Amino acid sequence: xxxxxxxxxxxxxxxxxxxxxxxxxxxxxxxxxxxxxxxxxxxxxxxxxxxxxxxxxxxxxxxxxxxxxxxxxxxxxxxxxxxxxxxxxxxxxxxxxxxxxxxxxxxxxxxxxxxxxxxxxxxxxxxxxxxxxxxxxxxxxxxxxxxxxxxxxxxxxxxxxxxxxxxxxxxxxxxxxxxxxxxxxxxxxxxxxxxxxxxxxxxxxxxxxxxxxxxxxxxxxxxxxxxxxxxxxxxxxxxxxxxxxxxxxxxxxxxxxxxxxxxxxxxxxxxxxxxxxxxxxxxxxxxxxxxxxxxxxxxxxxxxxxx
Numbered sequence: 001x002x003x004x005x006x007x008x009x010x011x012x013x014x015x016x017x018x019x020x021x022x023x024x025x026x027x028x029x030x031x032x033x034x035x036x037x038x039x040x041x042x043x044x045x046x047x048x049x050x051x052x053x054x055x056x057x058x059x060x061x062x063x064x065x066x067x068x069x070x071x072x073x074x075x076x077x078x079x080x081x082x083x084x085x086x087x088x089x090x091x092x093x094x095x096x097x098x099x100x101x102x103x104x105x106x107x108x109x110x111x112x113x114x115x116x117x118x119x120x121x122x123x124x125x126x127x128x129x130x131x132x133x134x135x136x137x138x139x140x141x142x143x144x145x146x147x148x149x150x151x152x153x154x155x156x157x158x159x160x161x162x163x164x165x166x167x168x169x170x171x172x173x174x175x176x177x178x179x180x181x182x183x184x185x186x187x188x189x190x191x192x193x194x195x196x197x198x199x200x201x202x203x204x205x206x207x208x209x210x211x212x213x214x215x216x217x218x219x220x221x222x223x224x225x226x227x228x229x230x231x232x233x234x235x236x237x238x239x240x241x242x243x244x245x246x247x248x249x250x251x252x253x254x255x256x257x258x259x260x261x262x263x264x265x266x267x268x269x270x271x272x273x274x275x276x277x278x279x280x281x282x283x284x285x286x287x288x289x290x291x292x293x294x295x296x297x298x299x300x301x302x303x304x305x306x307x
Contacts, residue, residue, distance in 0.1 A: 052270065053170065053206065056092040056298070057085075057262055057277050057288055064240065065270030068169070068204040071197055071237055075213045075228050076244035081260055081281055081288070082210055084119075085244055086172055088287055089208075091120045091300040094138040099168040103145035103156060105178035112144060119286045121305065122297020133305035143168060153179045153192055157199050164203035175210035176230065186230065193233040209234075213243065225266050241266035247278065256283035257292065 052065040066072060076082045083104075093100050104112050117126040117134040126134075143163055145151075156179070160171045173179075181188045200207045211234060213227045223243045225235035235241055247259035262277040279290040285297040299306060 056088045069201045070206045070239035072208045072240040073238040074210045080244045082244045087119045095300040099141040101143040101171045103173050120300040122285045133301050164205040172208040189230045190233040193237045197237040239268040
């Protein structure tokens, strides 16, 4: 059988519409393996693996690593601590020199800045000096969505694409429920998931999406990627899936310190590790710490902000 005949038959098997076939040219879609140089290939791989961001509950990246072009789903029931943990993540990234875009769709932008300053300073309420330091130290690298309420997902992704061109490395969307996609429209959610993944890959930006979990059959049920509410593609396209929840059978301490569990249920790159990270949310510090009694809050602002 000739090559042309074989390609024609393959094309006939891939009918998109009656009478329409796809012409296949293997040279356009295949990688020529023999053209690679082993040493250069390994060096390029090592370079890619060394470029990652971390999270405040694993600042050394020993468990979880966030690579350019990736997608992370943050999930958890209302009140579990997703938003507070993401605020700390934003401060963590800014303090380490990354540029961040935050679309906090349910919160007034001015309130966002005050709350971020509190997290960055490690206190319940920042003073004017600390808020100004947040603005002065990070204002050039922090981009904040200026609308409250329902957002057009295509407009939001277009903004993310534009910001990525100017060096923004992380985009946080809080949350899926505030986008113009119905909770029960799984086809629209599937298309959105693919758009998010394509945007992240093409623009080499890491996109963080907050999504609520499905209703559980039992309160003791352990969550996995299939428990992210909406279309199953949401968990499928994600490189990382993280659930934030309160620790079972434990109550807050007298000072309001709450035991928390950060459950990493999917990690496509990095160490590939999954499992639970246990720690404490300290309300008076507005921060999560592995230790129940940290010696001091994490200082995300420059030293002069604490004088």
